[in-house]
Amino acid sequence: MEFKAPRGQEISCKGWQQEAVLRMLLNNLDSEVAEKPEELIVYGGTGKAARNLESFEAIVSTLKNLENDETMLVQSGKPVAVFKTHTFAPRVLIANSLLVPAWADWDSFWDLEKKGLTMYGQMTAGSWIYIGTQGILQGTYETFAEAAKQHFSNDLTGKIVLTAGVGGMGGAQPLAVTMNNGVAIAVDVDEERIKRRVNTRYCDKITHDLEECLSWAREAADKGEPLSIGLVGNAAEIYPQLIEKGITPDVVTDQTSAHDPLGGYVPANMTLKEAEELRKKDPEKYIHLSKSSMADHVKAMLKMQEKGAVVFDYGNNIRQFAKEYGVKNAFDFPGFVPAYIRPQFCEGRGPFRWVALSGDPKDIEETDKLVKEMFPEQERLTRWIDMASEMVEFQGLPSRICWLGYGERAKLGLAFNKLVKEGKVKGPIVIGRDHLDCGSVASPNRETEGMKDGSDAIADWPILNALINSVSGASWVSVHHGGGVGIGYSMHAGMVVVADGTEEAEKRLETVLTTDPGMGVVRHVDAGYQKAVDHAIKHGVKIPMLKK
Amino acid sequence: MEFKAPRGQEISCKGWQQEAVLRMLLNNLDSEVAEKPEELIVYGGTGKAARNLESFEAIVSTLKNLENDETMLVQSGKPVAVFKTHTFAPRVLIANSLLVPAWADWDSFWDLEKKGLTMYGQMTAGSWIYIGTQGILQGTYETFAEAAKQHFSNDLTGKIVLTAGVGGMGGAQPLAVTMNNGVAIAVDVDEERIKRRVNTRYCDKITHDLEECLSWAREAADKGEPLSIGLVGNAAEIYPQLIEKGITPDVVTDQTSAHDPLGGYVPANMTLKEAEELRKKDPEKYIHLSKSSMADHVKAMLKMQEKGAVVFDYGNNIRQFAKEYGVKNAFDFPGFVPAYIRPQFCEGRGPFRWVALSGDPKDIEETDKLVKEMFPEQERLTRWIDMASEMVEFQGLPSRICWLGYGERAKLGLAFNKLVKEGKVKGPIVIGRDHLDCGSVASPNRETEGMKDGSDAIADWPILNALINSVSGASWVSVHHGGGVGIGYSMHAGMVVVADGTEEAEKRLETVLTTDPGMGVVRHVDAGYQKAVDHAIKHGVKIPMLKK
Ligand SMILES: NC(=O)c1ccc[n+]([C@@H]2O[C@H](COP(=O)([O-])OP(=O)(O)OC[C@H]3O[C@@H](n4cnc5c(N)ncnc54)[C@H](O)[C@@H]3O)[C@@H](O)[C@H]2O)c1
Numbered sequence A, B: 001m002e003f004k005a006p007r008g009q010e011i012s013c014k015g016w017q018q019e020a021v022l023r024m025l026l027n028n029l030d031s032e033v034a035e036k037p038e039e040l041i042v043y044g045g046t047g048k049a050a051r052n053l054e055s056f057e058a059i060v061s062t063l064k065n066l067e068n069d070e071t072m073l074v075q076s077g078k079p080v081a082v083f084k085t086h087t088f089a090p091r092v093l094i095a096n097s098l099l100v101p102a103w104a105d106w107d108s109f110w111d112l113e114k115k116g117l118t119m120y121g122q123m124t125a126g127s128w129i130y131i132g133t134q135g136i137l138q139g140t141y142e143t144f145a146e147a148a149k150q151h152f153s154n155d156l157t158g159k160i161v162l163t164a165g166v167g168g169m170g171g172a173q174p175l176a177v178t179m180n181n182g183v184a185i186a187v188d189v190d191e192e193r194i195k196r197r198v199n200t201r202y203c204d205k206i207t208h209d210l211e212e213c214l215s216w217a218r219e220a221a222d223k224g225e226p227l228s229i230g231l232v233g234n235a236a237e238i239y240p241q242l243i244e245k246g247i248t249p250d251v252v253t254d255q256t257s258a259h260d261p262l263g264g265y266v267p268a269n270m271t272l273k274e275a276e277e278l279r280k281k282d283p284e285k286y287i288h289l290s291k292s293s294m295a296d297h298v299k300a301m302l303k304m305q306e307k308g309a310v311v312f313d314y315g316n317n318i319r320q321f322a323k324e325y326g327v328k329n330a331f332d333f334p335g336f337v338p339a340y341i342r343p344q345f346c347e348g349r350g351p352f353r354w355v356a357l358s359g360d361p362k363d364i365e366e367t368d369k370l371v372k373e374m375f376p377e378q379e380r381l382t383r384w385i386d387m388a389s390e391m392v393e394f395q396g397l398p399s400r401i402c403w404l405g406y407g408e409r410a411k412l413g414l415a416f417n418k419l420v421k422e423g424k425v426k427g428p429i430v431i432g433r434d435h436l437d438c439g440s441v442a443s444p445n446r447e448t449e450g451m452k453d454g455s456d457a458i459a460d461w462p463i464l465n466a467l468i469n470s471v472s473g474a475s476w477v478s479v480h481h482g483g484g485v486g487i488g489y490s491m492h493a494g495m496v497v498v499a500d501g502t503e504e505a506e507k508r509l510e511t512v513l514t515t516d517p518g519m520g521v522v523r524h525v526d527a528g529y530q531k532a533v534d535h536a537i538k539h540g541v542k543i544p545m546l547k548k
């Protein structure tokens, strides 16, 4: 079975809203996009687009027959009903992987999955708005950009960023740093991983030699030129060596797979082959060595912080293991969410994405141009668009992602609709986002960790987000459980809206692209973030109990 | 503070949709309705209508200013936002008590509640459509009526029903049996409880003497006359005595507080005073005696079943404790949900209720008359309406409840709207339901226990229910967690719609009173109930993968 979204103007559904759903579902399973299309798996381990082939086919044929005033309901990847609603309603409503909390663990989940009763939807897999790896690059870019904004003069020119791990996620780091005009030193114990990144132009150079690496880095930084260097080595050795040499990078973080002390992280003073052997022979010893290496690794990071570096944890749980192994002040440097993501969430900023349904890359060129015209003052955004259009290869239908805030999203959505209406692009544009957004996720180990008021586990917010978006013009809306951090640990909602050039789409876009990021502002106002309060007041977001 | 819904035609909001919300919120807290209005507690232990007084006041003032194209969002009893939506959207969207599953336990809940971040919403407490105890009476009536339908000729004339426990819930049993024209023997160890029921006309007679009780019962049954008798005694003694006497009632159940072996159930051969003392002195021994009495109690029920009685468990967990104490076949008789409630859920039947916003009891008289006119063939319904109008004292705004199915609800809703439009009632009518309904609850220990396909814990359904109702014209929609069975054990959704006599209301009623019970049919089709499949086919419910 080969999945591929149809391109062009001709549609096989009764309207563009439905056709958009159909194309995005097929695009999610396109072999350029999906990890294992033959199993309907899109990304994130086992995140699926439909429960099984039979359900997939039923979704497709239901979409083709769906009237413009009907709504299809999808329960964990299976179409279960079609109801008459009205034209402005979403064409599809989705609930994936939700379990009554006392049964919300992986064992119960797999048991129900085996019975054919549910499906793991991850975030954008089961809600049909995944666009490939561009999202990771953009998220990483945004994190470094925000760090630059908070600590330097808005970009990383002349700054050296030290990090480690260039695997699936971490591999975006070297490029994300150079896109911010900085110099990256990315340590990875696995030479092959670095080579792959050099081959795909995500990393500029590779070396085994620390001295060589440092001299390249210094030279580039002095000249103010962007450069990324993959240094083959173990972070638990390299970071302490830098301390010994008295070298303090400007920014320090880490994306080794420290969350997994046995299968992921490689202890110091060991070849990859030795590590492989010890894992099998003596897993307990391996874990012990792994965690004590993490302790050294984190100690070095703390030392660099002491000496003035900007240090943050990149969500791999390394602080926790270091603490377990005696580093009492491991949590002295912050996680990336409270440090760099949350301040943006306070302004309703988050990962906004769009897709050209025509299939023509020129449509995305048009939108790129428009974004730059509309927000010329946002240097960070302009830089991203320029770099992305040069560096990012499309997977499946051409798409773009960037972070935008409350106010900006609605403005851009309406402008896209105008592009479509005036024929400046060759087909409608689908606008969506990750479930990981400002007002749509409750995930106490990641996105809502350490909320100011302690409301990390309150899950009313994603539900309110889904409800308000459903009545505000979204084309499809989804509520999921367990994305990102696994069953039991998160609840979140997705939203997609189609700019098809009609007046109705105009109303949809204006309303839902206000309520959706609006929920981000509201959620952070409620948690007591002054930045959100200021933003709400400035933009006139109506909050009944707002205290100024 | 005194809470009382305004009556009459004059409104203080910008439309009847908003005014209806306001009146129902105030009505929930009316001292005739609420258990502890001063703490904002409506019912069900700690089920609240608003987070605190400040939030309550903010809700009221927000409602008064809410435009006809705006929607207020309420997060666990606190108003957090107002967004511009459109006229057909709900005026209020509510999410109460939701927690990320791994934190969904009472400890975490109370901790967050103490911080002022959440509220326990129960079912209709936090969604403003509680109407007092009429609902319990009706639910009990419906259970016995369904038993009569399945096993006898549609009512209980000439049949003797044996039960026990006439407390808060169980006290509805004697009246529910006589409303079905049967003879009830209701055993309770506490004389006072029976006396209270006699005083409020829920029970006809009281006796301490088993022989007397039996002769009254036999006489009434022979004459085919309804009669309810409260027998003072311990069920764990009386039930076995009946076996010894060779007496087999037609129907046998039990609503003693067996779910609580220490604080609730009273062991055999003990006065209430002795029980009270032993509870304190030696709780372990008390529990032991309690559970072994339950074993005897259940053994007697099983024996009666063997001899031909219709026996069922009424949701008090007595089978579980009996099994623990050696009664291996305790689960040989069914629970009331799979036996009598689920067959109705398959047809989209469930607890439909309405309230006269005028405050005039005559409006309910009008609606009672109309219901009887519209469904003359439903003898069960007619009987209920007649008995209810005679026996039920209104609490707060006049209201009525009855069970109606898919198709019937929309039909009646439209007829109510016509009554309002034509001035046959003095004000709009609010239509809602319990969250315990056919397509709106996932609660594996109660409403969704023992689903045919094992899907008890799948919680996609209540979310889909809330989403589709939100876009189908509901006036307010709510999603809750933990109602009925406590935090961690259920997820459920509520729906209310206002018949204000307008054309828009007509569209709202027709659409949402179709989608809402429609979800019940769909959910049970998906679980493999043939009855639901037949109903879906008969009524043309659109189900993409329906296998006939
Ligand atoms: N919080 C978030 O949103 C977020 C986002 C991205 C990644 N992460 C975390 O970041 C980590 C990396 O994710 P990934 O998908 O890139 O993992 P991955 O397994 O694909 O890559 C990890 C890389 O680390 C290298 N490595 C392991 N031990 C090392 C050591 N001691 N020194 C140097 N290199 C070492 C490996 O060779 C590998 O290339 C994970 O822990 C992940 O959970 C979190």
Ligand SMILES: NC(=O)c1ccc[n+]([C@@H]2O[C@H](COP(=O)([O-])OP(=O)(O)OC[C@H]3O[C@@H](n4cnc5c(N)ncnc54)[C@H](O)[C@@H]3O)[C@@H](O)[C@H]2O)c1
Residues within 6 Å of the ligand: B164, B165, B166, B167, B168, B169, B170, B171, B187, B188, B189, B190, B193, B233, B234, B235, B236, B255, B256, B257, B258, B259, B260, B264, B265, B266, B267, B268, B314, B315, B316, B317, B446
């Ligand atoms: N599944 C459901 O939807 C559902 C509905 C209603 C009630 N219930 C269950 O039914 C039970 C009763 O609820 P309630 O609110 O009426 O409780 P309650 O505590 O108000 O009343 C229980 C009554 O049982 C009597 N009793 C206790 N032990 C007895 C014994 N051995 N013999 C005779 N009488 C005895 C008490 O004196 C009391 O009057 C509870 O377990 C409740 O959970 C379940």
